[in-house]
Amino acid sequence: MLKQRLEALIPQWREEIGKINKENGNLQISTVNIGQAYGGMRGVNGMICDTSEVPPDKGLIIRGIPVAELTEKLPEEVFYLLVTGELPDAKALKALQKDLEARSKVPAYVWKVLAAMPKDSHPMAMFDTAVLVMEKESKFRAMYDKGMKKSDYWIPTLEDSLDIIAKLPAIGAGIYRMRFKKGNKIPSKKGLDWAANYAKMMGIADKTGNFAALMRLYMVLHSDHEGGNVSAHTCHCVGSALSDPYYAVSAGLNGLAGPLHGLANQECLGWLLMVLEQFKGVPSPEDLRKFSWDTLNSGKVIPGYGHAVLRITDPRFDAFRAFGRKTMPEDPVFKLMDMVFEIVPKVLVEQGKAKDPWPNVDAASGALLYHFGLKEFSYYTVLFSISRAMGMCSQLIVNRAIGTPIERPKSVTTAWIKKQIANKPM
Numbered sequence: 001m002l003k004q005r006l007e008a009l010i011p012q013w014r015e016e017i018g019k020i021n022k023e024n025g026n027l028q029i030s031t032v033n034i035g036q037a038y039g040g041m042r043g044v045n046g047m048i049c050d051t052s053e054v055p056p057d058k059g060l061i062i063r064g065i066p067v068a069e070l071t072e073k074l075p076e077e078v079f080y081l082l083v084t085g086e087l088p089d090a091k092a093l094k095a096l097q098k099d100l101e102a103r104s105k106v107p108a109y110v111w112k113v114l115a116a117m118p119k120d121s122h123p124m125a126m127f128d129t130a131v132l133v134m135e136k137e138s139k140f141r142a143m144y145d146k147g148m149k150k151s152d153y154w155i156p157t158l159e160d161s162l163d164i165i166a167k168l169p170a171i172g173a174g175i176y177r178m179r180f181k182k183g184n185k186i187p188s189k190k191g192l193d194w195a196a197n198y199a200k201m202m203g204i205a206d207k208t209g210n211f212a213a214l215m216r217l218y219m220v221l222h223s224d225h226e227g228g229n230v231s232a233h234t235c236h237c238v239g240s241a242l243s244d245p246y247y248a249v250s251a252g253l254n255g256l257a258g259p260l261h262g263l264a265n266q267e268c269l270g271w272l273l274m275v276l277e278q279f280k281g282v283p284s285p286e287d288l289r290k291f292s293w294d295t296l297n298s299g300k301v302i303p304g305y306g307h308a309v310l311r312i313t314d315p316r317f318d319a320f321r322a323f324g325r326k327t328m329p330e331d332p333v334f335k336l337m338d339m340v341f342e343i344v345p346k347v348l349v350e351q352g353k354a355k356d357p358w359p360n361v362d363a364a365s366g367a368l369l370y371h372f373g374l375k376e377f378s379y380y381t382v383l384f385s386i387s388r389a390m391g392m393c394s395q396l397i398v399n400r401a402i403g404t405p406i407e408r409p410k411s412v413t414t415a416w417i418k419k420q421i422a423n424k425p426m
Ligand code: AMX
Pocket: 259, 260, 261, 262, 263, 264, 265, 296, 300, 301, 302, 303, 304, 305, 306, 307, 308, 309, 353, 354, 355, 356, 360, 361, 362
């Protein structure tokens, strides 16, 4: 049903974008200065992403719906929304869930490759490898090799994307159990939703069902964050060369493994636990303030705070905090996380460097995972990856549908910049 819906929508998208380009292709939407060219292209409007947007003063909006209004949805519903711009009705959701279930079996060679990796490999290196090693399954590559019309590129991109997304919970859970010696892999259960199945395969004790609920929420909140962040942009750039989704998603995930991006969630919890250790429990506000300053004075960042785009408390942080308040109000790590939220923004404002002193999504997620006994920090970015793969894949599908060309911004040299400075009008 997802494919059928896309077949109806894509001609409309193509017509609309074709018209925009034809009639207004020369309209300027950005300018670039030297600071931006040296400074990670911040604020340069240079690409299109229709799956989601992140206004600095509002946070994540998925296809017109603020993420705060999606917290009760299933990740599968959000994936459908990302790709089509519409939430599925009950029938379309059921069809998508059945389709994902049918595609969920992980090829046996994936486990062999993972087992052959060094025992101390980072879980993200294992996860990215698992996605890449499945490239031989790519329907995009097979169809491209046979000869395929450009207008059909989106079809095998959708197929590959569904195949990848369907398998990621089992791969992620398998890596958890393998890497951290939790025992044999746990099989999936027919009829469970995508995130609940992931929770089950992890093997985390969950009498209340709250861990499965957290996994659903986690997967919704991390699913997409517009197109310019490192993982989305990397995936888009690699995909723009018509590398298939296995190559492109794996590349994007490698970017997510960076400490300034997805790995920040493992660093955040580490910081909170360091505080608890140092003060033998939740510190006083004054002690926490001092500790925060010590972190900054030692030249480190306070993980989980600041953002390249946002200038408010991340609504995804608010959603996690609300979940924590409901399910674990007395948990010491959660209480500390809450207290850090009161103190650290003030400290960052006093320091005056960070443009955004507010918490991002990573400031909260680790504390919640820790509560449920998921204490292996280095694993946290795998959770982020399982979710973000939905955003990366939906961006790939949409880009193939609208025929986005290979990405090729122009670079310049410092010598060229110096010439511009020398020639600038007085
Ligand atoms: N602690 C201390 N210093 C910080 C800071 C923080 N949390 N956030 C920003 N700063 C500093 C920067 O390091 C930079 O210092 P410099 O001038 O000495 O290089 C200065 O403030 C200006 O940075 P910025 O323009 O406000 O941020 P940015 O766009 O360059 O970087 C980000 C954004 C997220 C990398 C940065 O805020 C940071 O390092 N935060 C901590 C790590 C983190 O939480 N990352 C997760 C981001 C979300 C995600 O992708 N999962």
